[in-house]
Amino acid sequence: MREQQKNISKRRWLVLLFACLTNLCLGSVYAWSVFAAPMAEYLGTITGTGITTADLAIVYTVANSVGPITMISGGWINDRFGPKKVILTGGVMFGCGMILAGLSTSVGMLMVTYGLLGGLGLGMAYGCTISCCVKFFPDKRGLIGGLTTAAYGFSSVLLPPVINLLVEKVQVKMAFILVGITFLVIISVSSLFMFSCPDGFVPEGWKAPEKQAGGQKETDKDWKEMLKSSIFYLMILLLMSGAFSGMMIISQASAVGMEMIGLSVAAAGIAVSVLALFNSFGRILAGFLSDKIGRVQTLTLACFLSVGGNVLLYLCGKGDLILFYIGISIVGICFGAFMGVFPGFTADQFGAAHNSVNYGIMFIGFAMAGYFGPTIMKNVYYKNGSYTQAFLIAAGLSVAGIILTVLYRMCKKREK
Structure with a gap:
């Protein structure tokens, strides 16, 4: 038994590595803006109509909105059949969505292939990688949630220049196909190294905190029990409030930089990269910090900082370059904090056994922020x-987040 525990304690790092590699591919959805302009031009040429990037915005919206559907259903399958099949299925759907997007001849077809098929595949694989890794690392839930989500976020820094080069060399249609094939292969191979965390697994050399004495099973709640808890509704509203600023600015960071500050197109592109870098950094930093000082304390700090970052952006005017960069950097870190901390936060609150489904439902809060x-x-x-x-x-939403953390503490105190 001890030898098996030692072996799994080593193999879990390999699971983490390939989960991060999978998420690096899935995070290419953030590189949509690189595809959008040349794809609008291509579709406009073959249809003889004036298609703009604004006409393709619905594709990106669909891709980001349908994720929770397969995060929840994929989580249910993961709990019963393991992560290998779920990630493989999600990777095939995501890769095929991109390949077929390259063959699209209309906005509707692009919405079905990249938006619907790709988005559903993304949600299935992404939710599984996070929940799988969180179960293997009860001793480092915050850090692991930060690393797995940071890989997803870092894709927006790493992939755009690569995809941009492909578009220039082989045109947007072939770029979609080549990227889709590459991601399909990488995610399929990565899925072979994934396996379910055994029930009752405890990392070698780690002892569960006293508050978990008696076993993690006593605190595990399935999705039905979770929905009966008032804590759940505070948490999902907190996630929506915390993710609101980041999703709002990420969607139009380039346009904000050009309109408010007077940045050139190239400089606005740098601003998007800065935002993405601090977003990724925030996920790792906040995940690590939450293991030290607690999840809700970290999220409270993120909300306070977010208020300051948004106020700085409100005060920006033409030429206020330093103020602008400080503002988007703070917002990026705070947005990353919520994305990095919430997988472990959900597992802490409702147990790891059903976290695949539970976090999928909790992720609806992110989807709401992504829409509003x-x-x-x-x-x-x-x-x-x-x-x-x-x-x-x-x-104001960040202030609401602070209030929600206070209400969370009050509810927890009442539970005790």
Whole structure:
């Protein structure tokens, strides 16, 4: 038994490595803007219509919105048949979605292939990699949640220049196909190294905290029990509030830089990369910090910082380059904090046994932020001809996040 425990304690790092490699491929969805302009031009040419990147925005929205569906269903399959099959299926769907996107001849076909098929595959594989790794690392849940989600976020830094080069060399149609084939192969191979964490596994040399004495099973709750808990509703609203600022700014960071600060197209592209870098860094930093000081304390700190970051962006004007970069860096770190901490936070609260499904349901909070953030920012701009008021709304949501962390502590105290 001891030898088996020692072996799994070593193999879990290999699982983490290939989970991060899988997420690096899946995070290419953030590189959509690289595909959008040349794809709009290509579809406009073959259809004889004036298609713009705005017409293709629905494709990106669908790809990001359908993820929770397969995160939940894939989590249910993962709990019964293991992560290998789930990640393989998700990888095939995601890769084929990109390959077929390269063969698309209309916006509708692109929405079905890249948006629907690719988005469903993304949700299935992404949710499985995170929940699988969190189960293997009860001693480092925050850090592991940060690393697995950071790999996903770092894709937005690493892949755009590669994809951009491909588009220039072989045109957008073939770029979709080549990237799709590459990701399909990488994720399929990675799935072979994934396996389920054995029940009752404890890492070698680690002892569960006293509050878990009696076994993790006593705290495990399935999705039905989770939905009966008032804590769940505070957490999902907290996730939506915390992710709102990041999703709002990520959706239009380049346009914000050009319109508010007067950046050139190239400089605005650098701003997007800076935001992505701090987003990835925030996931790892906050995950590590949450293992030391606690999940809710880390999230409270992130909310306070987010208020400050949004206020700085509200105060920005033409030429305020330093203020702008400080603002988006803070927002990037805070957004990353929520994405890195919440997988472990969910497992801590409702147990690791059903975390595949539970975190999939919790992720609906992120999907809501992904819809309301960009929508509100767009509407504010159309109404006022400026983005500035949107940052006050985002700051208000961060204040709401602080209030939710206070309510969470009150509920936990009442439970005890």
